[in-house]
Amino acid sequence: MRESTPHAAWTVPPPVPAAPPHSESRLLRGLEAVLDPTVLALSLWLLVWWFEGHLSPPWVVTSVLAFALAFPGRPRLRAPAGRVVSGALLDWSWIAALLLATGVATGQLPQLSQAVVLNWLWFAPASQLLVHWLLRVAAPHIVRLQGPPLRAVVVGLNEQGASLADRLASDHETGIDLVGYFDDRTDSRHHLEGRHRCLGRLSDIAPFVKAHRVQLIYLSLPMASQPRIKELLDALKDTTASVYFVPDMFVTDLIQGRTDEVCGLPVISVCETPFRGPAGLLKRTSDVVLSSLFLLMLSPLLLAIAIAVKLTSPGPVIFRQRRYGLDGEQIVVYKFRSMRVVEDGEQIRQAQRNDDRVTPIGAFLRRTSMDELPxxxxxxxxxxxxxxxxxxxxxxxxxxxxxxxxxxxxxKVKPGVTGWAQVNGYRGETDSLEKMEGRIRYDLDYLRNWSLRLDLYIIFRTIKLVFRDSAAY
Known part of the structure; x- marks a missing residue:
């Protein structure tokens, strides 16, 4: 859909350094969730193959039951070794007891191989402990495979803030690099001298975050500082950092928001992308599938447009322009060239009604948004x-x-070919600040209420809109 800006030319600032790729520190947590259930099932299959040579249906059912009873596995990566052993043995004891009781009640136990059953009782927990040890050894390497660590700062060094800072600095399996902390109180810094770097006062946070590409901010401020927190949150809205509260446990129930955990401490998200975990996978899968289908179906049209652009005016067929993408990184966006000029320099003037820079074929492409197809x-x-x-x-x-x-x-999300604002009347020229504010309101509403159903609804609305809307030019 058409993007637009006021009738003016603005100066492009110096390029900002690209932010590190966004990594998912939840990978280890996901591995732990499936580790124990998978090991129980595979250890049984290995014994059945060893003693019987083939996997019969009763053993398949038993392995599925064991997986279901053990899922999700308990997180034990940071637990002491003694607690890992005792926890694994205790969990396996009740799962084994329940399976044995089910076998007796259904009359299936006598029909199963006694050698397999007896050996599984010791082989399953032994396999679990071995795999947990291997995961501990491999965890730092797995974290590094996710890419550069996310840069984080802690705001407020009270008891829970200091505890989080200590854990982030000492735990190398989170994929998070603690840059330092901010605090207005000088008396709170003495006991942290030599342990964490003081980066400044609260008023310094927003400029520091923008200048150093900080991606995570943990607010550990008392609820009595509500006006100060609001002022800080307003300042941070000019950044792309994810913001979390580190709540005092006595007021946890009073705070609404999605809860999470960092190094064993609860945090509450204030500003976060909706595309985490399964939602992110669903979003990316739908993007790849739908864009592939669109490009395949529209390939004759794309070829025809390319030929028309080339034959009707001098210049390249594809126009490349720098835009801001996910986390404020600069990206290169493709469009069919619709003007006689190619502007991506220090001065950029938006297209206006009856703009003499727009070619005849370009006017049609812009009106129908076909120039956006690349x-x-x-x-x-x-x-x-x-x-x-x-x-x-x-x-x-x-x-x-x-x-x-x-x-x-x-x-906080990737830019779109079309959007919620565009199908709600904010397509085309935004010749006033109020119109741009309206567009932003719809963009933020999309972030709060995203679903695959909403995406499909916007796509269908867009197809309908481009055939009857004349707002773009």
């Missing part, structure tokens, strides 16, 4: 999504982020 290639590259906030030119982005609160929060 962005399905951006989707396959992973730079964009089919549905999401529309990307703005870098210069325009820098202009609006200083005027509209929460503007940069839209960069």
């Amino acid at each position: 962005q399905f290639v951006n989707v396959l590259q992973g730079r964009m999504s089919i549905v999401g906030p529309r990307p703005h030119a870098v210069a325009h982005n820098e202009f609006y982020r200083s005027l509209i609160k929460s503007y940069m929060v839209r960069h």
Whole structure:
């Protein structure tokens, strides 16, 4: 869909360093969830193959029951060795007892191989302990495979903040690099001298986060500081960092939000992407499948447009422009060239009604949004999504982020070929600040209420819209 900006030319600021790729520190937690159930099932299969040479249906049913009873596995990566042993043995004892009782009650136990059953009683927990030990050895390497660690800061060094800082600094399996902490109270820093780096006062946080590409912010401030917290959150809305509260346990029930855990301490998300874990996989899968289908079905049209652009005006067929993508990283977005000029320099002037720079074929492409079709290639590259906030030119982005609160929060997700704002009347020119504020409100509403059903609804609305809307030019 068409993106637009006020009638002006804005200066492009110096390029900011690219943020590190976003890594998922939940990978180890996911492995632990399936570790014990998988080991129980595979250890049984190995014994059955060893003693009987083939896997019969009763053993398959038994292994499925064992997997179901053990899932999800308990997180034991950071537990003391003694607790890992005792916990694994205790969990296996009740699972084995329940399976044996079920076998007796159904009359199936006498029909099973006694050698397999007796050996499974010791082989299963032994296998579990061996695999847990291997996971501990491999954990640092698994974390490194996820890419560079996420940069984090702690705000407020009270008891829970100091505890989180200590754990982040000592735990190398989180995929998080603690940069330091911020605090206004000088008396709270003496006991941390030499352990953590003081980065400044609370008023220094937002500039530091933007300058050093910090991705995680943990707020450990007392609830009595509510005005100060609100002021800080407003300042952080001009960044793409994920913000979490580290709550005092006495007020945990009073705070609404999605809970999580970092190094054993509870945190509550304040500003986070909806595309975590299964939701992120679902979003990416739908993007790849749908964009591949669209490109395949539209390939004759794409070829025809390319030929028309080439024959009707001099210049390249594809126009490349820098935009902001996920986490505020600069990306290159593709479009069919619709103007006689190719602007991506220090000065960028938006298209206006009856703009003499627009070619005749370009006017048609812009009105129908067909000039945006090459962005399905951006989707396959992973730079964009089919549905999401529309990307703005870098210069325009820098202009609006200083005027509209929460503007940069839209960069918590990948930009889209179309979006919730565009199908709700904010397609085309935004010739006033109020119109851009309306667009941002819809972008943030999309982040709060995302679902695959909403994505499909927006896609169908977009197809209907481009055939009857004349807002873009």
